[in-house]
Amino acid sequence: MQKNDVNDILSKAERYLRQQEExxxxxxxxGKADAPAARPAKAESWMGAGTLAALNxxxxxxxxxxxxxxxxxxxxGVGNPTSRVVFIGEAPGADEDAQGEPFVGRAxxxxxxxxxxxxxxxxxxxxxxxxxxxxxxxxxxxxxxxASCTPYLMKQLDLIKPEFIICLGRTAAQWxxxxxxxxxxxxxxxxxxxxxxxxVTYHPAALLRNPEWKRPVWEDMKMFKKLFDEAKA
Ligand code: SF4
Numbered sequence: 001m002q003k004n005d006v007n008d009i010l011s012k013a014e015r016y017l018r019q020q021e022e023x024x025x026x027x028x029x030x031g032k033a034d035a036p037a038a039r040p041a042k043a044e045s046w047m048g049a050g051t052l053a054a055l056n057x058x059x060x061x062x063x064x065x066x067x068x069x070x071x072x073x074x075x076x077g078v079g080n081p082t083s084r085v086v087f088i089g090e091a092p093g094a095d096e097d098a099q100g101e102p103f104v105g106r107a108x109x110x111x112x113x114x115x116x117x118x119x120x121x122x123x124x125x126x127x128x129x130x131x132x133x134x135x136x137x138x139x140x141x142x143x144x145x146x147a148s149c150t151p152y153l154m155k156q157l158d159l160i161k162p163e164f165i166i167c168l169g170r171t172a173a174q175w176x177x178x179x180x181x182x183x184x185x186x187x188x189x190x191x192x193x194x195x196x197x198x199x200v201t202y203h204p205a206a207l208l209r210n211p212e213w214k215r216p217v218w219e220d221m222k223m224f225k226k227l228f229d230e231a232k233a
């Protein structure tokens with residue numbers, strides 16, 4: 001190789017290295033061992049909320065799943081923030097989506113009667129859904145929507161610290177208990193949900209369509225009332 005050829009190659013190499021240095025700085029010369037340590041993912045700000053009101057404020061504009069695009073109103077939950085019992089349904093319906101409050105339509109009125117039948121008032125308990133936004137046409141929640149929204153429910157439960165959860169309907173119960181059991185298999189027994197007693201019963205909307213299910217619901221609520229009173233004593 002001629003001396004001129006060598007000089008040409010060296011000058012091209014130098015030009016190339018200068019360009020790379022301009023683009024990447026001195027990191028170009030650092031090995032893996034010098035790379036900055038990976039930082040833990042930044043906690044989302046809602047995780048640190050200390051009250052239900054603060055949590056609502058943090059998450060009410062959520063767009064984590066496509067239901068954020070189609071909702072009319074975000075439906076956080078309603079009731080006593082220190083209630084001993086939380087009623088959980090699957091998702092807001094049309095009335096709830098319009099008003100921003102869970103269980104306000106005909107099913108909600110029936111739920112109020114169920115709550116009163118065990119000597120409590122709507123404002124004494126806490127009521128919410130797994131999903132905070134309405135699925136279009138009241139379709140069942142998709143697993144990925146429930147997965148996106150469930151951390152908010154967990155945080156609500158962490159703040160309320162209920163002794164009892166009443167799960168309304170098959171869909172909500174199957175999701176929380178991570179089972180494919182039918183509602184008739186899940187009801188009439190006490191489950192453990194992260195250390196909280198969980199009772200499954202029919203959704204009030206299903207009761208409106210099937211009045212013959214009123215008796216099993218009454219049996220479930222009597223079982224709840226007995227445990228509720230015993231725990232208080
Ligand atoms: S359903 Fe839940 S996760 Fe999806 S946008 Fe609404 S609040 Fe966010």
